[in-house]
Amino acid sequence: MDDHDDLLKDPTPKVHGSATVQDCTFGRFVVIGERVVMRDVTVGNYSYFERHGEAIYTDVGRFCSIAANVRINALEHPMERVTTHKVTYRPNEFFRFHGIDYEFRDRRRSKRVTIGHDVWIGHGAVVMPGVTIGTGAVVGANAVVTRDVDPYTIVAGMPAKPLRTRFEKAIIDRLLALAWWDWPDERLHAAIADMQTLDIEDFLDKWEVAGG
Numbered sequence: 001m002d003d004h005d006d007l008l009k010d011p012t013p014k015v016h017g018s019a020t021v022q023d024c025t026f027g028r029f030v031v032i033g034e035r036v037v038m039r040d041v042t043v044g045n046y047s048y049f050e051r052h053g054e055a056i057y058t059d060v061g062r063f064c065s066i067a068a069n070v071r072i073n074a075l076e077h078p079m080e081r082v083t084t085h086k087v088t089y090r091p092n093e094f095f096r097f098h099g100i101d102y103e104f105r106d107r108r109r110s111k112r113v114t115i116g117h118d119v120w121i122g123h124g125a126v127v128m129p130g131v132t133i134g135t136g137a138v139v140g141a142n143a144v145v146t147r148d149v150d151p152y153t154i155v156a157g158m159p160a161k162p163l164r165t166r167f168e169k170a171i172i173d174r175l176l177a178l179a180w181w182d183w184p185d186e187r188l189h190a191a192i193a194d195m196q197t198l199d200i201e202d203f204l205d206k207w208e209v210a211g212g
Contacts, residue, residue, distance in 0.1 A: 007189045013043075016051075027062065040109070041072075044117065044181075057109050061117035061135065062181040069124045073113040076129050078104060116151065117181040125160075136166060136175065151176060167200060174204050 011028035015021060019036040027045035032038070034051040041055045044062035049055070055072035066072075077084035089105070091098035113127055116135030121127070123141040133139065133149045140156030140163075149155050152166045152175070165172065180191070194203050 008185055033068070055113075057111065057129075058113040058115065060115045061119065063118045064115055065120045067121060067123040067125070067141070070121050070126075072115070072121075072127045073111070073129050074126050076108055076111070117179075135181075136172070138166065171200055171204070174208070175200075178204065178208060180207070 013026035013028070013030040013032070015026070015032040016034045016036070018034050019032045020038070021032065021036075021041075022039045024038050024040070025042045026032070027043060027047070029046045030043045031048035032043075033049055033053070036049045036051065037054045038049075039056045041058045041060065043049075043060045044064070046062055047060050047064035047066070049066040049070070050068040052068050053066055053070045053072070055066075055070075056075075058072045060066070060072075077086075078088060081088050087094060089101040092100055108129070111129035113129065114132040115121075115127075116133060116137065118136050119133050119139070120137075121133075121139040122143065125139045125141065125143045125145065127133065127139070127145045131145050131148055133145065134151030134153065136152035137149045138154040139145055139149070139160065140154070142158070143156050143160040144158040145155065146159040149160070150162070150165075152172045154163045154166060155161060156163055167175070180188070183191070191207060194206060198206065
């Protein structure tokens with residue numbers, strides 16, 4: 001047993017009994033809430049999805065907060081075809097002797113969503129296919145994210161547009177270099193009180209010297 005095991009609660013991922021998950025990989029302390037639906041999703045340590053969310057073909061980093069009713073990698077329909085209905089890409093649901101359109105499914109899979117670390121996605125937001133949301137970003141409630149979001153940038157609206165950054169560029173660069181989300185548990189445990197009480201520059205000054 002490691003010396004710091006007594007600092008930790010049970011790190012086993014917690015998936016609500018009403019959630020539906022398929023081909024997913026969850027890190028330590030991950031929580032998947034009520035009636036969340038996920039397929040082909042990876043979720044990093046300490047991240048959580050609140051109730052009624054959906055995600056497909058997505059990679060989520062560590063310490064991400066995904067609010068209720070968020071839709072990540074919203075389903076794409078083939079607008080270039082004679083119909084956008086699923087009768088052309090899942091005809092097997094209606095007709096014998098017709099299979100799934102695997103070419104279209106592969107097209108969907110190729111447009112994975114990537115979400116960095118420490119990202120907060122607000123209630124009811126929608127993230128469209130192929131989008132990358134940078135580390136530290138914040139997505140406002142009910143936003144529709146159609147383009148990549150830079151690290152530590154706050155976006156909102158339909159379509160989502162940048163409002164401001166959480167910190168000035170020099171601070172953002174230092175945070176990205178510190179990469180506290182990759183710290184071992186014992187260092188993270190030791191830093192929590194400073195996360196709660198120190199302003200951002202004082203925190204960086206102390207923990208950069210500590211060798212993050």
